[in-house]
Every structure is written in C-alpha cells, then in structure tokens.
Amino acid sequence: MIQEFTEKKAELILGGNVKIPKGFDVGVRVSRSTAGPGAGNPSVVFAFGGCRVKKAISYDDGEFDLVERDKRLSLYRGGSPFLDDVRIQPVAFHCPEQAFFNLDQRCIYHCVYCNSPFLGRDTWKDLNDDKILADIASMPGVVCAVALTSGVFGSVGETVGRMVSCIRKIRAAYPDMPVGVEPYVDDRKQIDSLREAGATEIKINCEAATSEVFSKVCPDLDYGNIFKMLAYAVEVFGKGHVASNLIYGFGEDNADVIARMEMLAKMGVAPGLRALKINPCNRRRIEDAVGTVEPNTPERVLSLAKEQKRIMAEYGIDTRTFRTMCFECTCCDIVPFRDI
Ligand code: SF4
Numbered sequence: 001m002i003q004e005f006t007e008k009k010a011e012l013i014l015g016g017n018v019k020i021p022k023g024f025d026v027g028v029r030v031s032r033s034t035a036g037p038g039a040g041n042p043s044v045v046f047a048f049g050g051c052r053v054k055k056a057i058s059y060d061d062g063e064f065d066l067v068e069r070d071k072r073l074s075l076y077r078g079g080s081p082f083l084d085d086v087r088i089q090p091v092a093f094h095c096p097e098q099a100f101f102n103l104d105q106r107c108i109y110h111c112v113y114c115n116s117p118f119l120g121r122d123t124w125k126d127l128n129d130d131k132i133l134a135d136i137a138s139m140p141g142v143v144c145a146v147a148l149t150s151g152v153f154g155s156v157g158e159t160v161g162r163m164v165s166c167i168r169k170i171r172a173a174y175p176d177m178p179v180g181v182e183p184y185v186d187d188r189k190q191i192d193s194l195r196e197a198g199a200t201e202i203k204i205n206c207e208a209a210t211s212e213v214f215s216k217v218c219p220d221l222d223y224g225n226i227f228k229m230l231a232y233a234v235e236v237f238g239k240g241h242v243a244s245n246l247i248y249g250f251g252e253d254n255a256d257v258i259a260r261m262e263m264l265a266k267m268g269v270a271p272g273l274r275a276l277k278i279n280p281c282n283r284r285r286i287e288d289a290v291g292t293v294e295p296n297t298p299e300r301v302l303s304l305a306k307e308q309k310r311i312m313a314e315y316g317i318d319t320r321t322f323r324t325m326c327f328e329c330t331c332c333d334i335v336p337f338r339d340i
C-alpha cells in the first residue's frame with residue numbers, strides 16, 4: 001500500500017495542474033510561491049496515505065480533477081479514479097507547518113530553470129523583517145519552523161546580510177525555533193555569519209549533477225566553490241544539518257546523479273533530489289542551454305529516490321535530522337526515510 005501511495009506521489013509530482021470544481025472552496029489559504037517548482041501558481045497541499053504533495057490548482061483546466069462526493073475528496077485523471085481519499089492540508093507560509101519566505105525574488109543571475117526573477121509584481125510580497133515577524137506571530141502554534149531563501153540582489157554579501165538581519169530578529173523573538181537558510185554563498189565568512197545569527201540548518205544547492213551541465217544551466221555561478229562552501233558548512237553547522245539540492249532531467253545519466261550524491265554524502269552533506277519540471281516560462285531557456293531533453297518519468301523519480309536512500313544510509317545521513325525546508329516539508333519530492 002505504501003508503495004502504491006509513493007508511486008502516486010511520483011506521478012503527481014511530475015503531473016500537471018489539479019482542476020478544482022467551479023465554486024469549490026478549498027477552505028485553506030492558497031499558497032502563491034515565489035520560489036520552488038510551483039513559483040507563480042496558486043497551489044494547495046494534498047495529503048494521502050502518509051504522503052503530501054503541493055500542486056498548482058486551476059478552476060479552468062488540469063491533468064487531474066478534484067471530485068467531491070459525500071464530503072470525501074478524490075482525484076481523477078482522464079476520467080478514471082486516481083486517488084480515492086485525499087485531504088487538503090493547510091500551509092503556514094508556503095508549506096505545511098513552516099514559515100518559508102523568499103526574501104527577494106529578484107536575482108542578478110540567470111539559472112535557466114529558475115522562474116523566480118520572471119514573476120510579475122503581483123506575486124512580489126515586499127517582505128521585510130518586521131512583516132516576516134508579524135506573519136510568524138499571526139500563526140501561533142502552527143509555525144513550527146522558519147526557513148529563508150532569496151534570489152541574489154545587489155551582491156551575494158548584501159543578500160546574505162539581509163538574511164542575517166532577519167535571522168537575528170527571528171532568533172530574538174523565538175529562541176528555540178528551528179531556522180533553515182537556503183542562500184547562495186561565495187565566502188566562508190557568510191556561512192559563519194548565518195550560523196552566528198542563529199540559523200540551525202543550511203542548504204547550499206549544487207543544482208546539477210555534473211560540472212558540464214552546471215556550466216550550461218547556471219552560467220553565472222561557481223560549481224567548484226559551492227563544494228568548498230558545503231565542506232565548510234559541515235564544519236560550522238554539523239553533519240545532519242547541511243543539505244544540497246541537485247536538479248536532474250537536463251540530459252545527465254542516472255550514474256552522474258548517483259556519483260554526485262555519493263560525493264555529497266561522503267562530505268557529510270545530505271543530497272536532495274529535485275526532478276526538473278519544464279513549463280512554459282522556463283522551456284525556451286532550458287532548451288537553448290541543453291537542447292531538447294527527455295521528460296523525467298515517475299519510474300526515474302522512484303529509482304533515484306531509492307538510490308538516494310541507499311547512499312544516505314551508507315554514510316549515516318538521515319532526512320529526519322532536518323526540521324526545516326524541503327526534507328521536512330516533503331511536498332515536492334520522494335523523500336528518503338519519510339516517503340520511502
Ligand atoms: S541564483 Fe539561480 S536559482 Fe537562485 S534565484 Fe538566482 S537565478 Fe534563481
């Protein structure tokens with residue numbers, strides 16, 4: 001049964017929108033992310049069989065249909081039953097139980113898959129430290145952890161400085177709150193300053209499985225330096241509190257993904273996997289960079305997640321030591337030790 005739910009989750013992760021019946025009230029605050037794979041779309045979290053997945057919703061069209069009968073919700077695909085008992089789970093900010101903020105959607109860099117800098121002003125949330133504190137305070141007992149990400153605006157140092165300021169205020173108001181950060185860093189001192197301000201977990205993304213792919217999809221970033229930053233982050237934050245996401249689906253082999261995960265795990269870094277999703281906003285940029293790519297399949301998602309779990313277990317790494325960000329949220333990936 002667990003296997004069946006995990007397979008459905010893999011299909012949902014890669015699939016299209018969920019169509020909501022006209023007039024149906026989702027009953028929870030709709031998330032409008034400015035980062036992550038659903039950036040820009042209204043979305044809600046669907047929970048089923050111990051899994052949860054965040055899906056873009058639409059009243060007009062979708063690959064999946066939400067159907068309500070006798071107060072029970074189910075999902076259909078192509079007119080056939082897909083999942084017969086789903087729940088809509090509330091989000092705090094961006095994801096369940098966490099307040100996850102994107103401090104700045106603008107970015108001086110040009111990663112080809114990233115839609116964040118292209119979102120319209122209507123999704124821009126004009127966040128500042130006081131608004132973030134007020135948002136957290138508005139959900140007492142709901143927000144169990146805080147996480148911060150940001151596009152790089154101005155310089156890397158200035159962007160980290162804004163994160164540091166925000167962490168200090170959160171830490172002063174909530175001494176015991178887990179605080180995760182997902183910055184782009186290019187200097188060890190930035191990692192020290194994030195830890196000293198009170199961050200408890202850090203995710204520094206290596207983004208791609210190979211340097212060849214990386215140079216095409218993140219042309220402005222420094223692949224080699226990211227691994228230096230990760231090694232130092234393990235010294236500062238400790239094993240079990242440092243993660244790195246890599247996106248697959250740019251034409252690399254599974255062997256490339258597995259080798260990169262092994263390299264990260266050997267360093268004490270938890271490898272996070274994210275299946276590339278191509279959408280109308282990023283398609284052209286991705287195809288210009290790497291050519292036409294085979295779309296990811298649910299089978300690939302599941303088999304790489306199993307490899308990810310095997311590698312983590314081999315190096316004594318577990319997603320359950322993380323209290324913030326994507327390992328804790330689980331909405332966009334098959335997460336080892338939580339979903340499988
Ligand atoms: S560094 Fe790359 S992935 Fe991060 S916000 Fe900027 S463009 Fe997007």
Ligand code: SF4
Nearest residue numbers: 036095326329331332
């Ligand atoms: S898994 Fe990560 S990107 Fe996806 S909704 Fe959760 S926190 Fe956001």
